[in-house]
Amino acid sequence: MKKISLLCFCYSCGIWAAPAATVLARWTFEVNPPPDAIDRAELGPVEADEGQGQAYGFHAAATADYSTPGGNGSANSLSSNSWRPGDYYEFRLATLQWEDIVVTWDQARTSTGPGAFNFEYSTDGVTYVAFTTGYTVPVNAAPQAWSSSVRQPLFGFSADLSGLAEVEHAAELRLRLRQMESGLLATGASRVDNFVVTAETAATAVPEPSAAALGAVAVAAWLLRRRR
DSSP states (O other): OHHHHHHHHHHHTTOOOOOOOEEEEEEOSSSSOOOOBSSOSEEEEEEOSEESOEEEEEOSSTTOOEEOOOOSSSSOOEEEOOOOTTOEEEEEEOOTTOEEEEEEEEEEEOTTSOOEEEEEEESSSSOOEEEEEEEEOOBOOTTSOOOSSOOOGGGEEEEEOTTOGGGTTOSOEEEEEEEOOOSOOTTOOEEEEEEEEEEEOGGGSOOOHHHHHHHHHHHHHHHHHHHO
16 A cells, blocks of 8 residues: 555656666677778768667778777777868667657777867758867777776767757757867777667656646545545
8 A cells, every 4th residue: 555655646746767768779880890991981881789770980081991999898899090170970860759869979099099079960961060069089098998898988978969859759860970180190090889879758758747646646546446
């Protein structure tokens, strides 16, 4: 009786634990690793390891090399060199029926690789909005260098897009890590790993007070009938 009464009270007050966020797409480059590519401007599509989505790479220079060295706590990552301003990694997926989008990823660079990036999004593939500008990517070096066995939190980034209605229910959401630094050496590299997009459905939202009150009344009526 106490447990049911507590449940009724929590529902009537709108105190309701929502289910954990759902992974829409995850790239660790292990299940679907891209092939190493030499002297190539573009890479992709690379299918997500979990969920549905595609990853791409773009460089203005046709001399870029793509590879899959060890990741940050995983076997593979996606790495490339020959970075110029405007080059990017891009991840595409649908967010239909989904809300409260959150993105997390790991990113590192060599000592001569690009250190300044923007995190951008687009729902039409034409106009990109910079959600985060000029974030700094750490150098992949000891004592916190990447390895396949241990994830280093230093290299973790996140973008909470839950307040942006335009990225919800999108037929195709594009997420870019765009390089913004000039004067780099061609051998300088940047790698990305554990790129994850999560969301919640509208059905997991906390009930409105009016709806919660109706639910509480219904439960109370049922309990009353049980006692008779």
